[in-house]
Amino acid sequence: MLRYTLDRLRASNNLLECNREVDYNYEMGAVLKHFNNKMPILFNKVKNSNIRSVGGLYGNRDILFDLIGCTKEDRNYKFMEALVSPKPYKVVNTGPVKENIITRNIDIMKILPVNRFNELDSSNFITAGVMVIRDPETKRHFTSVRRMQVNRGNIISALIGSYKLTNDFLELEREGKSLDVAIVLGYDAQFLLASQYPSGTYGVDKYEIDSALRGEPLELVKCETNDILVPAYAEIVLEGRIVAGRRELEGPFGELMGYYGKQAPQPIIEIDCITHRNNPIYETAFPCEEEHLTNGLIREMELYFYLKNQISTIKDIYVTEGGGYRFNAVVSMKQTRLGEAKTAIIASLGLNKDLKQVVIVDDDVDIYNPREIEWAITTRAQASHDVVIIPGALGSSLEPSHDLRGVTDKIGIDATKPLNTDGRFERVRIPGYETIDIRKYFPNLEV
Template sequence: METQMLRYTLNKLENLGHVKTCNKKVNPEFELGAVLRYFDNEVPIMFNNIQGHDMPLIGGLYGNRQIFYDLMDMNKENRIFKFMDAIADPKPVKKISTGPIKENIITKNIDIINLFPIPTSHEKDSSSFITAGMLIVKDPETNDTHMAVRRFQINSKTNISTLISGASPHLRKIIEKSEQNNKPVECAVVLGYDAQYLIASQISSSKYGLDKHKVYSALKGQPLQVVKCHSVDIEVPAYCEIVLEGHIVPNKKVTEGPFGELMGYYGEVAPNPVMEIKSIMHRNNPIFQHAFPCREEHLSNGLIREVEIYSILESVVDVADVNVTVGGGCRLHAIVSINKKNEGDGKSAILSALGSSKDLKHVVIVDNDVDIYNYKDVEFALASRVQASEDVVIIKNALGSGLEASHVYKGLSDKMGIDATKPLDINLFDRAIIPGYEDINIDNYF
């Protein structure tokens, strides 16, 4: 029985009742994305009838925080510590000679346009895009596996643009060195992975210097089973669905974009490197994996950002929890709960949180009696515990996120922190409760 990658994930999600099935014929241009967006990209949907293709597509897999917890056997109380443990103590992978991914190998007459149901999501998108593809390269100096979710613009049957953004400095450095030496970078694009693989990909290589496949093994609690690609010297998961193999061409770029990006705006149009596809491996009856822009990758990225903010605040205040919010693109906004011990803890937490990443734009600090995942509760704290002249901290003209439109427009970002904690030892701010019935099970009454 499989215990890794997409088919294991689908089996678990179906048993938990999380998967919807769409058998109506759906156009991969716009219509498929509209169905996913209707559910805020939070509901896994299997599309079995895609116009022009026989291959099924799964979308919306990892756009819901609770689904991550269910798939990774964790909860909001322990997830930060489980992620920390995997970063601190990565485990070996298991190399095997063959696996299901090698059931079909294509080396001639490659045509990804006709082979795969690759969606077009927005009106002004420059092409169809592979949005859930996991780009894998080997660090030429350490031989460690580097992987990151990238978007891939479809240029032709065998050629795709590979977005190499400033958010991936380690990958950018590998590409830059290859261009200096005029040597192609062997790479693979993996589709059909599980939640642990996605989370492992979001851990910063430049910050931690880790082999992300080994982080996966630690997160999963079992060695990642990998096989060597058919045509490049790279290992990929033995139980994934599809692998595109090839190389990134040195000193060759194609205009990429526009593309409907983070926060619902179109991103910048720019030249980006291209990947020439030399071979394709796929399982029998493969399932194409799609992530409607821009939820799944960014939610997983936000989960790791929560770990990093928590770790930084831990040495400054008694931090209880961190929520890097979906509404803020899983990188621009954070709500932090602290166990306030001293007046000034709120301001200290603001400064430390904003210093954790140039991407973080606004942070709200609340007491531990506020549910940071309930926006009504957070708004309650803002409404009743904040005086703007005393509790709002503004830092002008700082570095910001290249994925945030107002920063791109200005080139700089103002940062804001709000201390929504209550004063210590003042009963005026005690919340009214109903003793013994705060967590009432309403199903018992109807």
């Protein structure tokens, strides 16, 4: 899991090690933010803690694809394969995560270097914790990343935007029962990616998706205080319960789009037990757009196949970083029939409430390059007939532009060129440009 990931990152020269002492309040976040969560960093000396910390692990597309063992070209097929052909996991008796078991006098801030990130954040927040629940009926495991505010001692609050998890909890709460949870820290890319498949939509056990993604069974051990299974090779696991009938104020917190989410009452989790490896490594992530890459990759997969169903010439989808990997998408396609680009707009904006802006471009445009998108809109779109606006649809409460939170206008731009052109759209090309070696002309230039 994490240790193997760190070995691989070291081997590929993708791990920065920080040997200077760093404060988990603000300072570590500032260092992580400098690299926009795109550079994995191991902090070997954390002030007031004997635990090392790692951050910025899974925010870089190239590094992530390498860790998962996929390419830009085959990723959507690999991710879909794991969903339609989930594979069994393996339960083992014990594992390194059981090397230390703490059940008494739990004070999270005394044990873990949980970061405080932004100036107005209400407290220190666990930002890379993967919460695991076991469906009370089907016994399937559902994992998801949730931000968790440390309230005091062994009490944390979680912000849970999932209708499945919320409903599971509310149903139990009506009977006066709490919901068992485990929070996993120190995992690998497959584990994180599996957690981002929407739970309610597919209902597939996320550990089985994980096992399919990794190409071998994920090894799991039972928690000490409940029946939830957790990875045997995780660094740290917090076991607890979302407590029935209790709410405490959560937030404000600097969220992914760079604004503070408001304070509101949220359920609390009482931590009953912490298990961890010897010399554990605490995993963190600076809360920002880049951190949501894995979430965006699953959205890209969903959109790719949804569109492919109607338009076979869809080439690629990019759910963009600037839009927090959820609000904006660029679709590239080879338009062969009139109307395909407009159909792609309708379908894209209908896939998911979060998606608010989509641009459709031809397959000669590099969708990962914002300059190329701007160029395509400028030279291939006319607002009077290429822009579709849908006022007042469902939206996400995570972005503040509409007066009503959770409502949004949607926009689609058809930036594809007309089907039959008279040479107006022929892109200029210099023969030999792609293969020119500029160092031959300027031997001292660093390129």
